[in-house]
Amino acid sequence: MNREDWQKLHVTGAAREWLDRDEAAYLRQSGSTPCITAIKRAEGVWIEDHAGKRYIDLHGNSVHHLGYGHPRLIEALTKQLHELPFTPRRFTDEPAVLLAETLLQHWPGGKGKVLLTTGGSSAIELAMKIARVATGRHKTISFYDSYHGSGFGALSVGGRERDRSPRLGPLLDGAMHVPPFYRRPSNTNGAPVDSPIWAEASLEAMRTIFARERDIAAVIAEPIRSIPHVPPEGYWPAVRELCDRHGALLIFDEIPTGLGKTGKLFASEHVGAKPDITVLGKALGGGIVPIAAVIARADLDCAPELALGHYTHEKNPFTARAALTTVQIVLDEKLPQRAAALGDHARRRMDEMVRRQPAMRGMRGRGLLFAVEMRPGINVESIAWRALDKGVNLSASESRDLSITAPLVIGEEELDRALDAVEAAITEEAAAANRPRCA
Numbered sequence: 001m002n003r004e005d006w007q008k009l010h011v012t013g014a015a016r017e018w019l020d021r022d023e024a025a026y027l028r029q030s031g032s033t034p035c036i037t038a039i040k041r042a043e044g045v046w047i048e049d050h051a052g053k054r055y056i057d058l059h060g061n062s063v064h065h066l067g068y069g070h071p072r073l074i075e076a077l078t079k080q081l082h083e084l085p086f087t088p089r090r091f092t093d094e095p096a097v098l099l100a101e102t103l104l105q106h107w108p109g110g111k112g113k114v115l116l117t118t119g120g121s122s123a124i125e126l127a128m129k130i131a132r133v134a135t136g137r138h139k140t141i142s143f144y145d146s147y148h149g150s151g152f153g154a155l156s157v158g159g160r161e162r163d164r165s166p167r168l169g170p171l172l173d174g175a176m177h178v179p180p181f182y183r184r185p186s187n188t189n190g191a192p193v194d195s196p197i198w199a200e201a202s203l204e205a206m207r208t209i210f211a212r213e214r215d216i217a218a219v220i221a222e223p224i225r226s227i228p229h230v231p232p233e234g235y236w237p238a239v240r241e242l243c244d245r246h247g248a249l250l251i252f253d254e255i256p257t258g259l260g261k262t263g264k265l266f267a268s269e270h271v272g273a274k275p276d277i278t279v280l281g282k283a284l285g286g287g288i289v290p291i292a293a294v295i296a297r298a299d300l301d302c303a304p305e306l307a308l309g310h311y312t313h314e315k316n317p318f319t320a321r322a323a324l325t326t327v328q329i330v331l332d333e334k335l336p337q338r339a340a341a342l343g344d345h346a347r348r349r350m351d352e353m354v355r356r357q358p359a360m361r362g363m364r365g366r367g368l369l370f371a372v373e374m375r376p377g378i379n380v381e382s383i384a385w386r387a388l389d390k391g392v393n394l395s396a397s398e399s400r401d402l403s404i405t406a407p408l409v410i411g412e413e414e415l416d417r418a419l420d421a422v423e424a425a426i427t428e429e430a431a432a433a434n435r436p437r438c439a
Contacts, residue, residue: 001385014050042068058394062256065283080321096315099324111298120255120281121149123292126309131218133303139174178205182229218249223268226256236273255281263340263367286326291319335408339367359430372402386425
């Protein structure tokens with residue numbers, strides 16, 4: 001199944017009209033256009049289109065930790081709009097201060113300070129600015145195949161080839177890349193994709209750069225890769241030691257993985273290394289508003305004369321209230337622990353599926369962030385369309401993976417229903433792949 005097949009079945013009437021008007025009104029860009037269909041309603045773990053078809057959302061652009069429209073968050077934001085909708089720059093307000101204090105109370109990096117931005121890409125670039133002024137250097141090390149945002153600085157440290165078109169012109173100087181601690185299934189030659197073999201190769205490449213370059217300001221990476229990949233034990237402590245030895249900072253991008261998705265509030269709590277700077281975003285706004293945060297060691301507060309992140313909505317009380325309430329809900333409802341328990345349940349279900357399904361190679365992940373690895377010859381994009389046909393929204397990667405990121409509020413019954421649909425989609429696609437073709 002492909003996009004055209006799926007849309008013939010499901011996109012009619014009002015949805016078709018909104019898609020056509022969207023196409024006429026918006027600039028086209030990879031990843032966002034053409035749209036799939038038009039959504040009319042989003043509530044809890046569900047999204048619903050104009051035809052009334054509902055989908056359990058196991059993608060959600062990683063913003064939907066609380067699901068959609070959490071009642072406590074809606075109530076807090078409604079109250080905030082009536083009390084204080086905006087604070088001009090150079091003033092502060094209660095939600096912004098409480099948000100910073102709450103993040104610092106739980107940050108595993110130690111004593112710190114915070115700056116807020118309106119999105120993850122700008123927060124990554126703010127973290128890069130802090131690293132530059134703190135170290136007096138400008139070069140960075142990050143992973144090939146990584147993604148950290150769409151601004152020129154964020155694109156520069158990102159390592160995806162499709163984001164580095166010559167049509168954009170030159171990106172920032174000094175952004176160097178090393179192989180990540182994993183390999184894509186298509187080029188592992190039988191070794192697990194998350195293996196000490198790849199981690200050691202990554203470390204060796206990093207050692208080589210540090211030995212050759214004297215002006216590395218920071219290493220920037222996701223502690224647990226969001227597609228996802230889990231590092232082997234000892235990898236990040238080794239990177240931490242390299243940064244300390246060479247005077248570089250360690251910046252952890254937790255924009256898609258933080259706030260409990262992996263089973264702990266911060267994904268870095270799994271990896272045995274403390275960051276100098278952590279970047280949060282996406283789910284920080286509770287699936288309603290855009291907001292991101294940079295948390296840095298307190299001693300990195302060393303450039304008061306520079307406007308590092310002097311944004312119009314820097315301490316917007318509405319977005320700050322959204323983030324503060326989101327963090328409070330995550331903590332009060334023990335959503336990281338819930339993600340860990342449901343992740344264990346999903347892993348058991350997936351292990352059973354792997355034993356039943358010859359098309360499946362295995363699964364990997366942590367908490368409610370996991371991926372299903374498919375064997376060669378299986379069209380993962382078609383599986384994703386078949387799953388959508390069965391009422392489950394997930395994404396397919398370029399490397400024979402199905403990426404699944406479930407809301408932390410999903411019920412076990414809903415999770416089982418979604419996994420049943422995924423297995424049915426895999427069964428259908430495997431049968432189609434094995435069907436004889438006419439000469």
